[in-house]
Amino acid sequence: MKTNWNRITLIAAACAVCVGVFATSANATDWGPYQVDDRRSGYTYMTDESRAMQVDSFQNPGMIWVEQGADLWNETNGKAGKSCASCHGDATESMKGVAARYPVYDEKAKKLQNVETRINTCLEKNMQAEPYKWESKEMLSMTTFINNQSLGMPVDVKIDGAAAEWYEKGKAFYYERRGQLDMACKHCHEDNAGGIIRANTLSQGQANGFPTYRLKWQKVGSLHRRFRGCNKQVRSAPFGNGSDEYLALELYVKWRGRGLPVETPAVRN
Amino acid sequence: MPSLKTLIPAIAASVLLAGTATAGDLVSYKVVDYGIPSSLTGKAGDAAAGEKTFVNRKLGNCLACHQVTKLSAHPFHGEIGPSLDGVAERYEEPQLRLQVVNAKEINPDTIMPAFYRTEGLHRVLKNFKGKPVLTAEQVEDVVAYLKTLK
Numbered sequence: 580m581k582t583n584w585n586r587i588t589l590i591a592a593a594c595a596v597c598v599g600v601f602a603t604s605a606n607a608t609d610w611g612p613y614q615v616d617d618r619r620s621g622y623t624y625m626t627d628e629s630r631a632m633q634v635d636s637f638q639n640p641g642m643i644w645v646e647q648g649a650d651l652w653n654e655t656n657g658k659a660g661k662s663c664a665s666c667h668g669d670a671t672e673s674m675k676g677v678a679a680r681y682p683v684y685d686e687k688a689k690k691l692q693n694v695e696t697r698i699n700t701c702l703e704k705n706m707q708a709e710p711y712k713w714e715s716k717e718m719l720s721m722t723t724f725i726n727n728q729s730l731g732m733p734v735d736v737k738i739d740g741a742a743a744e745w746y747e748k749g750k751a752f753y754y755e756r757r758g759q760l761d762m763a764c765k766h767c768h769e770d771n772a773g774g775i776i777r778a779n780t781l782s783q784g785q786a787n788g789f790p791t792y793r794l795k796w797q798k799v800g801s802l803h804r805r806f807r808g809c810n811k812q813v814r815s816a817p818f819g820n821g822s823d824e825y826l827a828l829e830l831y832v833k834w835r836g837r838g839l840p841v842e843t844p845a846v847r848n
Numbered sequence: 849m850p851s852l853k854t855l856i857p858a859i860a861a862s863v864l865l866a867g868t869a870t871a872g873d874l875v876s877y878k879v880v881d882y883g884i885p886s887s888l889t890g891k892a893g894d895a896a897a898g899e900k901t902f903v904n905r906k907l908g909n910c911l912a913c914h915q916v917t918k919l920s921a922h923p924f925h926g927e928i929g930p931s932l933d934g935v936a937e938r939y940e941e942p943q944l945r946l947q948v949v950n951a952k953e954i955n956p957d958t959i960m961p962a963f964y965r966t967e968g969l970h971r972v973l974k975n976f977k978g979k980p981v982l983t984a985e986q987v988e989d990v991v992a993y994l995k996t997l998k
Contacts, residue, residue: 755970756969756970757969757970757971757972758969758970758971758972758973758976759961759969759972759973759976759979759981760961760981761952761961761962761965761969761970762959762961766959767959770957770959771928771959774926774927774928775926775927775928776912776913776926776928777911777912777924777926778923778924781928810971811973814972814973814976815970815971815972815973816971816972816973816974
């Protein structure tokens with residue numbers, strides 16, 4: 580805050596070499612794929628230990644859900660007597676890139692679908708099975724498994740065509756103040772990313788790691804659960820999991836993190 | 849966006865803001881020169897009670913964003929807002945009161961919640977609907993506490 584700009588300008592003007600030194604020291608950390616322009620993954624705000632835990636698949640506690648999801652993938656379920664594999668075959672091939680592209684506008688459903696709603700569409704329509712409950716072990720396992728197939732792929736959502744309207748809605752949500760504490764997403768994740776609120780370092784609130792394994796929860800959690808938490812902490816009534824409001828917000832938040840790698844299951848505080 | 853500090857010269861030049869009346873159960877107050885000159889309760893607050901409200905995470909929760917050296921016994925001071933050490937030397941009581949009552953009157957884009965306001969809020973959780981974060985007494989207590997930060 581108390582930077583003496585006049586002095587810096589003087590030093591810079593006096594010595595061209597120093598300018599180079601300034602530039603490199605200000606940008607000391609090279610976050611590799613975890614930063615694209617000014618967009619930074621939550622990974623870059625974590626402790627070294629959490630980062631090490633995330634990138635080592637033997638240590639990453641979220642990998643249990645990936646394994647559970649792999650088992651579910653092959654299980655027959657529903658009146659049609661099918662498993663996901665009956666139609667989709669090898670998930671490492673068929674599900675690769677899904678997490679990077681989703682949510683997408685679905686012409687048939689005439690709405691935005693994210694991975695959770697898409698899975699439930701298949702369960703109900705293609706398998707004649709019961710849909711999974713949002714934050715159930717089955718849904719978390721299946722989404723963590725499917726999203727993990729895109730590990731490292733850059734987030735690349737479509738916001739044109741029929742998706743444009745959803746994108747605009749999500750953007751409006753992001754900038755709207757809400758709750759008794761009257762804050763918008765942007766007040767924490769845009770204006771104050773990197774700042775410390777209580778004991779937490781605020782990140783940019785990116786969506787590229789979901790479902791994320793939260794050390795605080797000791798389990799993985801969905802993006803919509805996170806949205807609900809962020810709404811409730813400003814004393815605002817949350818929306819339902821899978822609501823149009825959160826689907827629109829998901830598209831917008833994914834777009835904010837365009838180019839960041841899919842990290843599922845990311846490890847977060 | 850103007851901060852309280854940058855507005856002080858404007859106050860010296862005697863800019864007069866229109867008075868704001870609050871509806872509902874809230875005590876109405878007048879904003880003059882980016883401050884609220886009179887106590888919301890008509891009397892002075894209690895600084896000791898104010899300190900408790902200030903640190904209480906369910907009430908002021910001011911340490912979520914601010915640092916106060918005298919309160920270093922309480923862990924985890926946030927760094928979103930400025931240190932409040934010496935704040936009583938920087939501002940007069942009316943300005944401190946408005947900053948707590950509704951910081952948006954000073955900086956419309958601020959992250960700092962309005963602690964005494966119920967109008968114009970969006971999708972407030974049921975339990976908190978129609979209620980300000982702090983009562984008029986608690987606001988006055990916090991203002992009295994801020995005045996001890998010299």
